[in-house]
Structure formats: structure tokens, C-alpha cells
Amino acid sequence: MTALGDLIEIDDRTVLVLGQELDVEHGQPDVANALVHRTGDTLVLVDTGVTAPFRAALRAAADRVGPWSRALLLTTHGHLDHVGNNDLADELGVPVEHYVPARDVDQMQDPATYWVRSFERVAGPAPPAPTADRLVSLFQPMRPFGATTRTYEERPLEQIRFGPLRFSGWTFADGAVRVLRSQGHCAGHVIVHLRDCGVLHLSDEGNGPCGAMADADQLKIQTVLGAASLLFEQGRAALLTDGHTFAVRRGADAVSYLDGLLEQATALHEAALGLTGEAPHVRPSTFTTRYAEAMAGRGTGGANPNALFVAMTAVNQLRELGLRPESGGEDAPWSRPTLRNPAPAPVPPGPGAGGG
Template sequence: MAALGESIGIDERTVLVLGQELDVGRGQPDVGNALVHRAGETLVLVDTGVTEAFRAALREAADRVGPWSRVLVLTTHGHPDHVGNNDLADELAEEYGVPAEHCVPAPDLDQMRDPDAYWVRAFERVEGMAPLPDPAVAGPALVSLFRPYRPFAAVTRTYEERPPERIRIGSSRFTGWTFADGAVRVLRTHGHCAGHVIVHLRDCGVLHLSDEGNGACGAMADADQLKIQTALGAVARLFEEGEAALLTDGHTFALRRGAEAAVPFLDGLLDQAAALQSAVLGVLGVTGGSGGSGGSGPVVPGEFTARFAQAFAATGGGGANPNALFLAMMAVNQLRELGLRPESAAPGAPWSRPPLQLGD
């Protein structure tokens, strides 16, 4: 198990700083991995994690990849484990007397401003599906682990304030933004949550997937399963064509070098996603009574979640911070993906597929 803040040198100007897993019982926040890279004279920080210890590790890595004369902090998405030290952009600018820039995804601004509300909503969706205290208490309690929480700097702007670019890498086409004379490419994916981006470092060939690879099924209320899978397929193509050489992500404490390591990992996630949805159809045939593979009868959420957990384990599913709560969040997303909806707003209400409204 990696220690918080441990660094893996990729080359003389690129370092992956490792985070840690969530342990609510010990009051330990999860911390997303961060990349520290020098592109010419620009220091690039891709995510800043959280905790003072991780902040110190980022500063050590910044010294290690120097010298640099400007600072660029890029946020991949707005979850607390990736943004807590974002004010480091201001600190480095002031201390070294250099210009600094910090960019965040506009769709994630609301959750960054009010993470309590974001997580309360996430937990409200699974009432009756997993053991959980009052979401109004559980949401703020989780967020309280992430300290200090400084998601904005004086220099913070949204990516979307810059003109969008069409970015071609090999045969793949993306939309996003480039920095440092094209050496840093921010690619819009929007799968793991509403504003998610991934980052390609042209000169060293690193592709930072951040949390798009967190498992076979997105857990958050603003996750989009199709976008996750599309991003995974697009990244696999970059490796197959030699346009990317090394895969990093937000919560796997390892490097995947070359297509021979990266592509099987990405294909494995896609295979798990397909297998999981197939398994869910079978589960609905059981929990939905006479519904067969489509499950037309009501689904009891608690029963479905238990069976979903078994199906998830059978597919080899993993992802960041696997636990009963996140499994329930994924189960909700799978039900919605298949067109089912709760029959009432009451916690634990049955789910079913609304009847089709056929014309005369």
C-alpha cells in the first residue's frame, strides 16, 4: 500500500504524487493522485488532492521537476479529494513571484462551492437501499473529513471561459483546451461527473485518466455511463496508435506503461461494464417477479442492491473506495440506466419501469 504523498518519478520533469484510500472509520479522507509536470518553463499541477501532508508532497515534487517561471494548476473535476489544495496556485505565485493560472470545469462549480449539498443529494438517492444515517447528517460528515478545503484561488477561472478547441490526437478527435504551446491538452469527457476532464501531456506521453476509470459503473448522481465508456474507448485508441505511452489515474497507485499494459486495463473496464449490465438484467428477472430479463414488475430496492453487489463482485468489479454505500449508488444508476424509476418519493419505495404511453 502506497503512503500518502509518495512520489513516483516518470521522467526528470514528471512525477506522480500518490494519494490514499477513504477510511471513514478512522476519519481518513481519500486523496486523489496528482501529476506534477514541467512543460518548458511552466509548472503544471494536475489536481491538488487534500490535506497538508499532500500539499507538502506537491511542493517537494514542484521543486524536483524545476526550474519553472510560471504555474498552471488544472482541476480534472470538483470532488473534494481532488481540489482541497487548489489555492496552492496563489501560494506558489506569491512565493516565487511568477504568474499563475488555475482552471476548473464550469459544470462542477456548484459542487465545489457547496459540497455538502452535493453529497446530501448523493445519499438521498440511496435511502432504503443501503444502511445510512440521515443524509442531511451523512453528507456534511463526509465532507468534514476533507480539510483544509480550499477549492479556489484568486487566479481561478473556468476552462469554459477560454475558446473551445477541436483537438486531434492521431485519428481521435476531442474538444477541450490546450496550454503551454500545445504541450498540455485538456480533453472533455464528462463521465465520472458533470464537468470531468482528462489530461494528455504531449511530450512525455502521459495520459491522466483521473476518475474516469474508477470502475465499471459510475456512482455519482451526475455520472454518465455512456460518456465513461466512450472516454475509455478513446483512450485505448490513443495507446494503440502510440499517441500515449503511460496511463495514470486518480486512485490506482501504479503506472501502466505502453499499450500492452494500458489497453487490457481499459478493455477490462469496458468488459466489466457490459457484463454488469447483463447481470443486472438477470437480477431484475429475479427481483422483478414475472418481468423476465426486462423485469416489468416492481423492484424492491434493498433486495436489488444485495443482488447487485453479488453481480458486481462476480464481474470482478472494483474501483476506488469500494463499500456498501458506493455500491448502492451504482445500483441506483444501473436501475435508471435501464429506464426504471421509484414509484414514490418514500425511502425504499419500489422501482418499476413507467408504462409506455402509446398513441391511438
């Protein structure tokens, strides 16, 4: 049994600080795991979670991996459970750099609007705006920016090679820290590779086989899972960590875990095809109920499983199958577009045509 702020020691200069699961009914925010690492004289923090107790755990972890005289804070994406303590960078008392993904800045500045956008796609008894406000209120204090915060995109984009694999992203600390663009779980998401200890931190790209957010990209999620598996098979990464499973996976175990997520994605796609079948119209509420049963039967709930997130994932799955809502009404049916050639354009009459 783990508790908020517990540490998993990876080596004498790297620890994983454990977060906690979401429990909205009891007013408990989820808190993402964070990595604390030292390379040379540079302290590297990957995400900062949220809540004052987690902030204290980060400070203790930073002291544990020391000594350091510089700091680098890397935000993997803008979701509330990853960014609440970002102003910790201002309290470290050393020169510090802090980077966030540019595509996530809007949601970091206005998280309620971001969550309304995801919730309003789902038919349900609770209206989206109050639901979003209630969720956002759990994540306090919320300080996603510090005095030195910049976006990754202000730096020149680099091509980063791992043997035959190519990524785009940014390197820090003389190449000891690599930030790789993934952009699957949400629009700005990045993953982080720590060269000295061989850790590949997926953050939330491994939350499940399919994304729930309105800005999730299923293809990118599954592409990065496949690329990560290859990194382990080739020995280019040794340890796998993420934002919400309280474990460090090594070598073959990491490959098995990643391949399992990809197999789940394929199985859920097949299940969704069976649920839609040849029906001309599909009600999202009906599809969601049956899709949730398929997810439960396959053990594919992902991180922080709850009915609302499952419904959001189900809507994304309908889009993956090529269905579209027929109107903007609540629980309006979805269907596949009719495939037909456009009508030929009328031929204008030639010179002299017409009656006389």
C-alpha cells in the same frame, strides 16, 4: 505498500504524487493522486488532493521537476479529494493560471449539498444530510479556489485531434498540455494529456466501469475509456495514470486495463438484467444487495469501494436499464414504464352536428 505523498518518477520532469484510500470509520479522507510536470519553463499541476501532508508532497515534487518560472494548475473535477489544496497556486511566487470546470463550481462552493443529492437516492439507516456533513468534514483544509481561478469555459473551445480521433477541450503551453472534456464521472470532468512525456491522465474516469454520483453519465464514462484505449493502440499516448490506482500503466498494459473496465461494464449490465428479469417491480434495497454480490464476484468494486458507493452505483444501473421509481418514498419500488400509444385526441363535432 504505498504511503500518502509517495512519488512515482515518470521521467526527470514528471512525477505522480500518490494519494490514499478513503476510510470514513477511522476519519481518513481519500486523497487523489496528482501529476506534477514541467514543460519548458512552466510547472503543470494536475489536481492538488487534500490535507497538509499532501500539500507538502506537492511542493517537494514541484521542486524536483524544476526549474520553472510560470505555473499552470488544472483541476480535473470538483470532488473534495482533488481540490482541497488548490490555493497552493497563490503560494508559488510565479505567474500562475488555474482552471476548473464550470459545471463543477457549484459543488466546489457547496459540497455538502452535492453529496446529499447523491446520498438521498439510496435507502439506508443513516439520513443523507448528516452522512454528507460527516464525509465533507474529513476533507480539511478545503480551499478549492485561488486568486487566479477561472473556468475552462471562459476560454474558446478547441477541436483537438489525435489522428482520427477528435476531442473538444483546451490546449496550453503551446499545445504541450491538452485538456479534453469527458464529463462521465461527474458533470464537469476533464482528462489531461501531456505531450512531452506521453501521459494520459484519466483522473476518475477510470474509477470503475460504472459511475456512482448523481451527475455521473455511464455512456460518457465508457466512451472515454474506449477512446483512451484507441489512443494507446495508435501510439498517441504512452503512459496511463489516474486518480486512485497507485500505478503507471504502459502501452499494452494500459489497453488491457481499459478494455477490462469496458468488459466489466458489459458484464455488470448483463448481471443487472438478470437480477431484474421479468419482475414487474424491483426494490432498490434488494437489488443493491444482489448487485453488490455480482460486483464482488467480478472484482469490479472500483476505487474506494464501500457499501454506500455500491448502493449509489446500483441506483444508476437501474436507471441504465430504463427503470423508474414509482414514488418518492424511501425504498419505493422501481419498474419499467408501460409502453403504449397515446389515446387519440377527440374529434370535434363538425358544423351542424348535434341535436336540433
